[in-house]
Amino acid sequence: MKGKFATILILLVGVLAVCTVTKAEGRDAIKLTVPFEFVVDGEALPAGTYTLSRLGDDKFEGLILRNDTTRTSVFIHPIEIEEASSDMPRVSFEWVGEEHFLSKIQTSHDVYETVARSEILGATARAHQDKPTSASSAGK
Numbered sequence: 001m002k003g004k005f006a007t008i009l010i011l012l013v014g015v016l017a018v019c020t021v022t023k024a025e026g027r028d029a030i031k032l033t034v035p036f037e038f039v040v041d042g043e044a045l046p047a048g049t050y051t052l053s054r055l056g057d058d059k060f061e062g063l064i065l066r067n068d069t070t071r072t073s074v075f076i077h078p079i080e081i082e083e084a085s086s087d088m089p090r091v092s093f094e095w096v097g098e099e100h101f102l103s104k105i106q107t108s109h110d111v112y113e114t115v116a117r118s119e120i121l122g123a124t125a126r127a128h129q130d131k132p133t134s135a136s137s138a139g140k
Contacts, residue, residue, distance in 0.1 A: 029107075030051075030053075030105075031049065031052075032052060034047055034050065035047050036100055037100070038101065038102055039099055039101050040065060040076060040102040040114060040115075041074055041077060041114065045074065046072075048069060048070060049069065050066060050067050052064070052065050052066075052105065053066075055075070059109075062075055062078065063075070063076040063105065079113045079114065081110055081112055081113075083110060084107065084110055088106070089106055089108060091104065094115065101115045102115065103115040
């Protein structure tokens with residue numbers, strides 16, 4: 001059991017950054033292309049190109065992630081916000097089972113933590129429950 005938990009924990013910690021991020025117009029706007037379905041703020045979003053921007057001048061108001069092609073958008077309520085240490089926008093994902101969670105957004109000025117540990121732990125539990133278990137029986 002501990003071995004399975006350790007494997008899941010390693011997958012949790014692994015950051016998958018397979019997307020392209022570029023600066024868009026605006027102070028904290030970035031464009032990102034995500035090649036896989038992902039979850040953000042409890043919403044499953046399809047692969048595609050998104051524009052990410054702040055809702056207002058105050059960084060604590062949150063973010064909006066928009067896909068103009070599919071006309072979908074989701075409000076992101078960051079768990080934690082801190083100042084960016086570099087001027088290189090990027091996003092990070094945490095992979096649990098078959099789900100990719102948008103976990104961190106770095107703009108030119110700020111870093112936003114977007115996923116709660118409870119959400120990741122819940123996904124880990126679901127992934128563990130969804131795996132078929134193999135039982136062996138010993139014949140006499």
